[in-house]
Amino acid sequence: MKLALNNISMKFDDITAVDNLTVTINEGELVCLLGPSGCGKSTTLFMLAGLYKPSSGKLYFGEKLVNDIEPEDRGIGMVFQNYALYPHLSVLKNIMFPLKMAKVPKKEAEERAIEMAKLVQIEHLLDRKPKQLSGGQQQRVAIARALVKKPNLLLLDEPLSNLDARLRLEMREEIRRIQQEVGITTIFVTHDQEEAMSISDRILLMKDGKYQQYSPPQDMYDFPENAFVGMFMGSPPLNMIPVMLNEGSITIKDTEQSFPNPLTINQALSSSNEALLGVRAEDWTIAKDTSEIRLTALVELVERIGRDTLLSATIGRHSIRALVDPEFTIQPGDAVDLTIRNDRFHLFDAKTEANLGLKNE
Ligand SMILES: Nc1ncnc2c1ncn2[C@@H]1O[C@H](COP(=O)(O)OP(=O)(O)OP(=O)(O)O)[C@@H](O)[C@H]1O
Ligand SMILES: [Mg+2]
CATH class of the missing domain: 3.40.50.300 (P-loop containing nucleotide triphosphate hydrolases)
Structure with a gap:
């Protein structure tokens, strides 16, 4: 019925x-x-x-x-x-x-x-x-x-x-x-x-x-x-990092770190240039020479869980968690360059929390 x-x-x-x-x-x-x-x-x-x-x-x-x-x-x-x-x-x-x-x-x-x-x-x-x-x-x-x-x-x-x-x-x-x-x-x-x-x-x-x-x-x-949906679904929860949206680029708030924005912003939902960058822990990976997105993170904690290594790190003063391949030997105190797999990230309006990126088909 x-x-x-x-x-x-x-x-x-x-x-x-x-x-x-x-x-x-x-x-x-x-x-x-x-x-x-x-x-x-x-x-x-x-x-x-x-x-x-x-x-x-x-x-x-x-x-x-x-x-x-x-x-x-x-x-x-x-x-x-x-x-x-x-x-x-x-x-x-x-x-x-x-x-x-x-x-x-x-x-x-x-x-x-x-x-x-x-x-x-x-x-x-x-x-x-x-x-x-x-x-x-x-x-x-x-x-x-x-x-x-x-x-x-x-x-x-x-x-x-x-x-x-x-x-x-x-x-x-x-x-x-x-x-x-x-x-x-x-x-x-x-x-x-x-x-x-x-x-x-x-x-x-x-x-x-x-x-x-x-x-x-x-x-x-x-x-x-x-x-809210992004944070509620999945464990560990979606990483949320405050960012500023500028023409064609995304800058991590209170840092000099930025990268080109591949997403089309839905301007109708955007209330200002402040947004939250949402990245799943499993979508971070160690950057390659060719990676367009490259964010330097300071590693605080390294935990081995099952098949993956869970890094707790900071980008600027923002905490993140990343699941990376254990083939990389990473120690607390290391600075690592992270990238985001296949542009799999979201941008949420800082005020309304609406997802601003148009769905990638
Ligand atoms: N009979 C009632 N009288 C007054 N308030 C109620 C009554 N039943 C539910 N509420 C209130 O309505 C809201 C929703 O309650 P509901 O029981 O539907 O939540 P829920 O999502 O099932 O929560 P839970 O996961 O804890 O079971 C709560 O704020 C609750 O306190
Ligand atoms: Mg209930």
């Missing part, structure tokens, strides 16, 4: 939890709602679930306006962080519960519950009680229960945050597999950008209740529309 949020806002007294959000979610896609704590992710999900009624705006499921439709009439399945299983019921009875409420005959309900248990691979656990299950198994039960009524929309609110790191990785792949097998439109709330990157068709990134960007994960990483 396709969803549309048109100018949706949610106000609690003086707090605007969701501020004029407009977005369309395609049928069959898995969309992650991503953003820092308090940005309005759960509130958005609860409006989709019908647990909150938007203060303003229109919510459509397919062509149908659902603002006034009760949660139980929306055809949704929901999974929460804390599983919310019934402790005194067996796994089978937990999964059957929504069907029992809907007065589905017992035999049919049992068959459908077993079918769901197979889908989430817990058919060997049907007689156990929730407390006899691991966190990952409990979450599988919760997913089976959410899907047993064959909803048109699956809503998940931080479903993996109670699991340890390894189980999280396993379960996120499982959720993606189950979602694709069923083909159900799914909204998945998380504050973990890596989790969002790994499982979604698209990510909706929010901040302070406001839309920031809605893109496929790789686009969000490669083409952040503003500085």
Whole structure:
């Protein structure tokens, strides 16, 4: 089912939890709602679930306006962080519960519950009680229960945050597999950008209740529309260096260091000649003789992490972090000339934080 949020806002007294959000979610896609704590992710999900009624705006499921439709009439399945299983019921009875409420005959309900248990691979656990299950198994039960009524929309609110790191990785792949097998439109709330990157068709990134960007994960990483998006996606975070934009060149603020600007500046978005140069740690590399971009950095710390070497350095008085090939032997105290791979950098307006560079196709 396709969803549309048109100018949706949610106000609690003086707090605007969701501020004029407009977005369309395609049928069959898995969309992650991503953003820092308090940005309005759960509130958005609860409006989709019908647990909150938007203060303003229109919510459509397919062509149908659902603002006034009760949660139980929306055809949704929901999974929460804390599983919310019934402790005194067996796994089978937990999964059957929504069907029992809907007065589905017992035999049919049992068959459908077993079918769901197979889908989430817990058919060997049907007689156990929730407390006899691991966190990952409990979450599988919760997913089976959410899907047993064959909803048109699956809503998940931080479903993996109670699991340890390894189980999280396993379960996120499982959720993606189950979602694709069923083909159900799914909204998945998380504050973990890596989790969002790994499982979604698209990510909706929010901040302070406001839309920031809605893109496929790789686009969000490669083409952040503003500085917040650039900083939020990726680890270590995007390096941000204050610069001055002059005709055809970029000068690092408070230094004499500059280089020719290969990007076309979108003047409509530019409020002054002050900008932030955004460079991913992995896009720095040691300059060659032919490099047009060449910035001298003073190395403060050298850490070997896995395949790469992470340099903490300063350009002028601005701190940066760079992941470079360990073939270079670099010591703290060295001055190294860095360049930026394939002009892979961004320029953000210093005031509005909008990305000023036109997308390199
Ligand atoms: N029922 C409520 N009454 C008053 N304020 C609320 C209510 N629910 C949420 N808020 C406020 O609305 C804002 C958004 O909250 P929300 O729970 O949607 O954030 P979130 O993105 O899900 O955060 P988290 O990652 O911490 O779960 C917060 O400032 C929160 O304090
Ligand atoms: Mg939340």
